[in-house]
Amino acid sequence: MGTPLETREEQAAEVLDRLAEEYPDSSISLRYSNRLELLIAVILSAQCTDERVNDVCEDLFEKYETASDYANADQEELAQDISSITYYNNKASYIRSTAQDIVENHDGEVPDTMSELRDLAGVGRKTANVVLQHGHDVVEGIVVDTHVQRISRRLGLTTEQTPERIEEDLMEIVPRDRWQAFTHLFIDHGRAQCTARNPDCDGCVLEDICPSSKLDSEVDLASGDPWS
Structure with a gap:
C-alpha cells in the first residue's frame, strides 16, 4: 500500500498537483453553448x-x-x-x-x-x-459525482459516504480556488486509471501516496469502498 501524507490538507494538495500535471487539459466534457x-x-x-x-x-x-x-x-x-x-x-x-x-x-x-x-x-x-x-462563473462548492466519491475515499481524503457530507469534508481541506479543478481532475483520473472495479494501481501517479493502492477488486470491496 502507498503511504498517505500526514494531514488530509497535505494529501489533497499533493494529489491535486500530481493530477494537474497528469491531466493538463482537464475540463468539463459536456458540450453546450449557453x-x-x-x-x-x-x-x-x-x-x-x-x-x-x-x-x-x-x-x-x-x-x-x-x-x-x-x-x-x-x-x-x-x-x-x-x-x-x-x-x-x-x-x-x-x-x-x-x-x-x-x-x-x-x-x-x-x-x-x-x-x-x-x-x-x-x-x-x-x-x-x-x-x-x-x-455563471460562481464556485460555491465541489461537484461530487461517483468518481469524486470513489477516489476521495480511496485516497483517504474523507471517510464520509453521502455526496453532501463528502462535499463538506472536501471543502474543508481543498483551497477554494481549486474546488472546480478538483472535480474535473478526479473525473479524468477515474476514467483513465482509478476505475470502480479494476483500478490500474501500477500505472497510477498517486500509487505511492494512496492508502488503497495494490488492492484488487475483492479486497477493495471487503474494505468497505462503496464505490467499487
Whole structure:
C-alpha cells in the first residue's frame, strides 16, 4: 500500500498537483453553448455517460432552443427525443417542469443562485454546482459525482459516504480556488486509471501516496469502498 501524507490538507494538495500535471487539459466534457443547454445536459447526465449525452444533445439542441420550447414540448415526444438516455421518461418530465419554472419565475433565464437552481425539478446540489460554475462563473462548492466519491475515499481524503457530507469534508481541506479543478481532475483520473472495479494501481501517479493502492477488486470491496 502507498503511504498517505500526514494531514488530509497535505494529501489533497499533493494529489491535486500530481493530477494537474497528469491531466493538463482537464475540463468539463459536456458540450453546450449557453446556460440552458448546460442545465439540460447536466440533468440528462445523471447515471449516464457524457459521451451519450453529447450525442443526444446534438440533435436535441437544434430542435429545442429556448426554455419555452421545452416547457411547451409534448411529453411523449420529448421523451422519445432522449430515449437513448437512462431514465428518459423521468428526465423528460424534469426538463419540462424545470423549463416551465424558468419561464414563469425567471423570465426564461437560468437562475444564478444555489437556492433558485435547487428549486427546479430534477436539480440537486451537484447539478446546481455544475451550472453555477460553468454557466455563471460562481464556485460555491465541489461537484461530487461517483468518481469524486470513489477516489476521495480511496485516497483517504474523507471517510464520509453521502455526496453532501463528502462535499463538506472536501471543502474543508481543498483551497477554494481549486474546488472546480478538483472535480474535473478526479473525473479524468477515474476514467483513465482509478476505475470502480479494476483500478490500474501500477500505472497510477498517486500509487505511492494512496492508502488503497495494490488492492484488487475483492479486497477493495471487503474494505468497505462503496464505490467499487
